[in-house]
Amino acid sequence: MCVFRRTPHFKSITVACVLGIYLVYLWAPGWFSGDTLYSDARGNVQFAFPEEGQDGGVRGSDARRAERVVETMKRTFWKYRIRSWGFDDIKPISGGQGTSRNGWGAFIVDTSTTLALMGMWEELQLEADHIVEKIDFTTADNGVDTFETTIRYLGALVSLVGLIDNEVIPSGVLPSETRDRILAQAVILADKLGPSFSSPTGLPWPLMNFTTGFPYAEASEKWGSGSIVVFPARAGSNYLEYKMLSHLSGDSAYVNRATRSWAPLVWNKYTEEWPGLVDSPMDLFDGTPVDRQRGWDRKHDSYYEYLIKAYILDPLDRYATKYRDRWVQAVQSLRDNLVFTSSPLPGQPAGVLTIATYQNGWLINEMSHLACFAPGNILLGGSYIGRGDFITLGLGLLDGCRHTYDATPLKIGPERFSFMPANTHDRTYAYEPPSESEREQLGKYGFWVSNPAYKLRPEYVESLFYAYRITGDRKYQDWAWDAFIAIERATETEFGFAQVKDVTAESESGNSENLDDECQSFWGAETLK
8 A cells, every 4th residue: 555645745746746737846955966876865856946035936936927827827718618618628719619538628627727726716616616517427429538538637637636635725715525526526537447457468448438338449559460559658647647546535446557557668578678768569468569669759758757757756655666767767768879969050069959769770850849848857857866967968958949949930849840960970860851941941940840830738838847946047937938928929819829830930920820720728737837
């Protein structure tokens, strides 16, 4: 049985680790600079900020900027409330309604923790009332994506209960009865998702049919001769949510399912050429890797993210040191095999650090916006276990992500992009600029763009949050503010905030012709948070 201690550490990690509430406020004397494997001062994450009112201090941070972000969240909420209440999302250009996440009201559930952290009590009460009175998790529109449902719905529910229990939300806003009903909804949803862990390996089925109670085998991802496969992110992004649900409900069955789900990755029985980095995807039925794909980017990312957060969430768990050690292996293998320095940037003597992926002997020098979570995760873990070399790595990778924002006309980073490595003598990279326009981008930006969209994603600003809280350097606050202003200017519409089609477009900000009529719940649930 896991031991949970209700201490300031537990309170902050509840917020930080469970479902993307990245609020690590563990008081510390400073950040580490040594290269020892682990520090005895486990848990000292946050920079030793000055007292209130002094430059750089937590309480002395820019209140005007913070209020501006809150105002943007208020506009996001009320435009949704007026036009799309109860639907999963709003169509920000047309004002229509979306049902992208089974019709349960993804926006309502997923943004509830943001409202709590921003002190938007009226709006939070409206969402809580809807969660306990209107949502029926026993039925669903279409197939239920087990990964998305876990991170957006289940995660938000257990996080909301955690925020109530730790008095982040006053009892006068959400009383104990509401807290219990929210937890009951989380249990109902988890029980409906339970059969997704019924494969012989424990790896989760990708889609569930809530009507029949069985997985959708015919709609699952297939590989080669027809094997149903699972990638690491899907298998490894359950543990935090189910660990918290077991803690809150007293039922260990939930964390046991999640532990079994990522066991083929954590206790990998196949040889790892690069320790800690698993080959994927894996056959659902026997766990065999059916291809040789490795990396910290899409389809792999959150498995590695969850490893260190599982250790932080409960260092006394019987497998906690295994999760920590697997994460350390993965960071070291990432650094040694997949991180490269780009060719010099325009007008600069050197390039930036960036992340490649590996596939069947090729190093794929393409990176997605999703991979910009890695700097923050490496900073968090490096600070927590006292690895100064990891902190250096995380800050270097963050500079690379920053450059993709700073270089484009809209000052927003693209969905996917490629840098040229500075040294290719002993390594085989897959991509060179395929056309004259991409070669022009390489010369102009220092990288070229393979997908120019911006989907309102949070990964870059999340990493900036960690960088500021760990180093105390206000430039990271300024970079986050730059990103916020650019995103707000480019994406705001009559009915909300819309995805950008092309961040390289030389057009006026807010040009509706350069916007898609889509806004996923993570805009309010993560990016603005």
